[in-house]
Amino acid sequence: MKKEPYLLLQNNFLNILEANNDGILIVDKNSTAIYVNKSYSQITGIKFEEIIGKELRSDKPHALISEVVRTGRAIPASYRKEGNVEYMANLSPIIDSDGKLVGALSIIRDITEVQRLTKELRQTRSSTNNLLSSLRHMYKARYKFDDILGESKILNETIRQAADMAQINADVLIHGESGTGKELFAQAIHNASPRSSGPFIAFNCASLSQNVMESELFGYAEGAFTGAQRGGKAGIFTVAEGGTLLLDEISELTFEAQGKLLRVLQERAVRPVGHAVESPIDVRIIAATNKDLRQLVAEKRFREDLFYRLDVLHLELPPLRERVNDIPFLAKFFARRIAGRYVAFTEEASKALMVYPWPGNIRELHNAIQYALHMSHSERISVEHLPRTAALLPPSAASGERMPLTATGTLAEIVAETERETIRTLLEDYGNSVVAKKKLADRLGISLATLYNKMNTYRL
Numbered sequence: 208m209k210k211e212p213y214l215l216l217q218n219n220f221l222n223i224l225e226a227n228n229d230g231i232l233i234v235d236k237n238s239t240a241i242y243v244n245k246s247y248s249q250i251t252g253i254k255f256e257e258i259i260g261k262e263l264r265s266d267k268p269h270a271l272i273s274e275v276v277r278t279g280r281a282i283p284a285s286y287r288k289e290g291n292v293e294y295m296a297n298l299s300p301i302i303d304s305d306g307k308l309v310g311a312l313s314i315i316r317d318i319t320e321v322q323r324l325t326k327e328l329r330q331t332r333s334s335t336n337n338l339l340s341s342l343r344h345m346y347k348a349r350y351k352f353d354d355i356l357g358e359s360k361i362l363n364e365t366i367r368q369a370a371d372m373a374q375i376n377a378d379v380l381i382h383g384e385s386g387t388g389k390e391l392f393a394q395a396i397h398n399a400s401p402r403s404s405g406p407f408i409a410f411n412c413a414s415l416s417q418n419v420m421e422s423e424l425f426g427y428a429e430g431a432f433t434g435a436q437r438g439g440k441a442g443i444f445t446v447a448e449g450g451t452l453l454l455d456e457i458s459e460l461t462f463e464a465q466g467k468l469l470r471v472l473q474e475r476a477v478r479p480v481g482h483a484v485e486s487p488i489d490v491r492i493i494a495a496t497n498k499d500l501r502q503l504v505a506e507k508r509f510r511e512d513l514f515y516r517l518d519v520l521h522l523e524l525p526p527l528r529e530r531v532n533d534i535p536f537l538a539k540f541f542a543r544r545i546a547g548r549y550v551a552f553t554e555e556a557s558k559a560l561m562v563y564p565w566p567g568n569i570r571e572l573h574n575a576i577q578y579a580l581h582m583s584h585s586e587r588i589s590v591e592h593l594p595r596t597a598a599l600l601p602p603s604a605a606s607g608e609r610m611p612l613t614a615t616g617t618l619a620e621i622v623a624e625t626e627r628e629t630i631r632t633l634l635e636d637y638g639n640s641v642v643a644k645k646k647l648a649d650r651l652g653i654s655l656a657t658l659y660n661k662m663n664t665y666r667l
Contacts, residue, residue, distance in 0.1 A: 230294070230315040233301070236308060238264045238273040250317045251289045275300055275311040293319050346406035346446070348394035355391060356540055357533035361525045365392075372520045373399035378472070378492040380457075380500070380517045383524030385652045386568030389495040390453060392524065397451040402491055405450025410443055413459035420464060425471075426479035444477045447490045457494040457517065458503055462510065469513045492517070499656035526653075527565040527572060531622050534561050537569065541576040542588065550580070551587040559590050564626050566652040627665040630658070634667060 221242075224231050230247030234240050240258045248254055263270040271282050275298045282298040294315045301310040352366055372379055373396045381389045390409055397407045415423060426442030443452060460468065471477055472492065476485040494517045503509035527534065535557055542550035552560075556579075565571055575594050582592040633650065637643040648658040661667075 230313075230317075232258075232272065232313040232315075233310060234263060234272055234276060234313075235310045236276060238262055238270070238276045238311075241310070247315065250292060250294055250315055252292065253289070271296065272298055272311050272313045275313075276308070279308050287315070291319070292317065293322050346408050346450070348397045348403075348407035348451075350391050350394040351398045352395045355388065355395060356537060357530055358536065359525075359530040359533045362530055362533060365522070365525060369396055369522055370399055372396060372522060374401075375520060376401070376491065377519040378494070378517055379520045379522060381493060381495040381522045381524065382500070383495075383497060384526050384566075384568055384654075384657075385497045386570030387524040387526060388569060389497075389524060390455065392522065393451070393453045393493045393495060396493065397491075400451070400491070402450050406447050407451050407453070408443055408447045409453040409455060411455045412464075413456040420460075421467065422480050425467070425477045426482075428479050428481040440479075442477060442479060444471065444488050444490055445486070447488075449489055451491045451493060454492060454494045456496060458496045458498040458500060458509060465510045465513050469510060469516060472513075472516050497652070497654070499654035502654065502656045527568045528622060528626060531561050534565075534572065537572060538576055541573050542580060545577055546580055549586075550583075553587060553589045555590040556588050556593060559593060562622065562625050564622070564629055564651075566650070568652065623665075626661070627667070630661060630665065631667055634662075 224242070224244050227244060228246055230250040231242070231244045232240060232247055233242040239260065239262045241260075243253070243255055243258055261267075264273045267273075271285055271287075275282055279300045281300065282296075285296045285298065287294055287296050294317050296313055296315045298311060298313045300308050301312055303309045352370060355362070355366055357363075369392055379393075379396065381392055383389050393409070394407060397403060410424070412420070422440070422442070424442050424444060426440050426445055454468075471488070474485065475489070476487045478485040500509050500514050500518070504511045504514050535552070538552060538557070538560055539550070542552075560572070560575075567574075576588075578594050579588045579592040583589070630647075630651075633647055634644075637647045637650075644658055645655055648655045651658070653661075
């Protein structure tokens with residue numbers, strides 16, 4: 208080392224020690240204090256004149272620095288406390304150039320603020336965990352696969368497929384007519400998945416306007432727009448962190464919203480409205496629709512890239528008319544649950560329920576049973592108690608006569624013939640244009656593509 212820098216250090220040694228924010232105490236080989244800097248006094252509250260020249264072995268018999276002098280061994284990271292002040296001390300022996308112990312050094316650091324911040328962090332974590340627990344309870348999926356009722360082969364196969372999908376951490380697209388139980392299956396998938404302890408949130412894409420929908424899905428920063436609440440708001444994607452988000456009626460998203468959703472799915476990050484930074488998310492998406500998204504893609508009404516991003520796993524829910532054998536069981540189940548007692552069905556009523564095509568599916572069946580219970584004043588439901596819908600209850604049945612069947616053969620053949628005749632008759636009423644067929648498809652609760660498939664099947 209050059210002489211000038213060495214002299215500079217030597218001449219300014221005490222100034223260097225005084226400039227240190229850590230407290231410094233130096234003792235000689237007899238454990239007598241020979242130096243403390245002002246930081247040491249500030250941290251411990253011990254004044255210079257109260258310690259300098261004192262032999263710590265007698266004045267402070269529990270002082271660790273005396274132990275270092277006695278043994279010649281360092282004591283690292285020792286927790287100490289003086290009054291309300293908490294600090295960490297690192298103690299080391301001072302050895303001269305001949306290898307002799309000539310004293311000891313204690314460097315202390317105030318950790319009172321660190322301890323306070325640590326306590327606040329623990330409290331914050333506890334509050335956060337309590338909040339997350341409340342959110343999980345608030346956004347908890349109720350239904351499991353055991354809650355999906357029916358014994359038909361097609362339903363059991365659908366449940367098996369859904370159960371397999373639950374174990375795969377990929378997005379799911381559920382397609383089914385209105386009333387087939389899309390949210391029921393979505394909740395069951397969530398509850399059977401590794402994400403079951405996380406939140407389940409269902410969001411209806413057709414329920415809000417474009418601007419409101421974006422702020423609800425992605426959240427917004429404080430001052431993002433007029434009326435924005437102070438501190439901003441977390442979006443549904445953020446609230447669903449670690450869980451599952453059901454985007455129901457996904458077909459109703461505008462093209463602009465579709466583009467923003469696509470980016471979220473690609474990047475797995477969201478940027479709140481009015482915010483410049485994206486935040487990563489861990490959310491599984493289940494999209495549901497009663498419309499044919501492929502047909503909407505062909506009609507340029509739905510983004511093709513978003514369709515393929517959503518349609519990683521595809522689940523097709525069977526309509527009730529394809530589960531005819533489940534209808535009597537479901538009818539009795541709904542009747543018992545609504546009435547709170549066993550309710551019988553006459554043979555004619557059961558047959559009417561099984562022949563009707565149920566365009567509203569399970570939801571419509573539930574409503575029909577509820578109506579019939581209100582109309583019946585006994586322990587049994589007869590055909591005259593059922594809703595007087597033309598397809599469900601012809602005038603002959605309403606007058607108490609036996610319902611005539613226009614087809615013979617197996618139950619499946621009877622249902623198919625009834626469905627064919629219903630579509631044929633309604634086609635005559637609505638007309639054969641594309642617009643008319645769209646209206647007819649909406650009337651039957653099916654997609655236009657499904658209507659075309661049925662027309663091809665029945666050669667209409």
